[in-house]
Amino acid sequence: MKYTMNALARCPWVPSGDLLYAKYHDTEWGVPVHADKKIFEFLLLEMFQAGLSWRTVLAKRQNFKKAFAEFDHVAVARFGARDVRRLMQDAGIIRNRAKITAAVVNAQKFLEVRKEYGTFSRYMWTWVGGKPMRHALRGPGDYMPLNSDAVLWARDLKQRGFSFLGPTVLYAHMQATGMVNDHVISCFRYTAMGGEKIRL
DSSP: OOOOOOSOOOOTTSOTTOHHHHHHHHHTTTOOOOOHHHHHHHHHHHHHHTTSOHHHHHHTHHHHHHHTGGGOHHHHHTOOHHHHHHHHTOTTSOOOHHHHHHHHHHHHHHHHHHHHHSSHHHHHHGGGTTSOEEEOOOSGGGOOSOOHHHHHHHHHHHHTTOOSOOHHHHHHHHHHTTSEEOSOTTSTTHHHHOOSEEEO
C-alpha cells in the first residue's frame, strides 16, 4: 500500500514531498525498539550510513535486507569470505569492504552481548536508564550530533570489538530506536513518543 503524505507538522529534516522519508519519520523514527532483530537492523544500516546521507541508506534498505539474511544477526555472524565477495558484487547496497567486514564482526559481537545480558535490548537500554529521554527541540539549530551517553556507549562498544559505531552514529541510532525523543515539540509525533527523562 502506497504511503500518502499529508499536511501534518513534521520535524524540519523531513524533505517536503519525500514520501519515503515521511513514512520513515511518521511510523518508525523515535519509536522505542526492544526487539533484537530490529535493533540489529538499525545498527547495521546506521553503520553503513556513516559518512553518507541517511536517505541513501533508506532507499537501499530492502536491498540490504536481502543481502544480509533478513537482518538475522545469527546468520550474519556466520558470514565468511564467500559472503563478503558476494556483497562486494551487490550493486544494490553500499559496497565498502571495511563496512561489510565490520558488519559480520559486529554481528558476532552482538551475539556475545546477548549471551552476557540475555538480550542486546537489555544492554542497550541501560545507557538511558531503561526509559526514553525526551528533549525539547524547537528547530534545526537545537539538534545535537551526539550526547554524553552516546560517547560512553561508543567507548564500551569499541572495547567489546564493534566497529564503525562511533558517538555520532550511535546517537543517530538512539534517535531512531526511541532511546531519545528528538522530534521537535511542534511535530505531531512529539507527544506520541512520550518519555520521562527530560533534558533541556
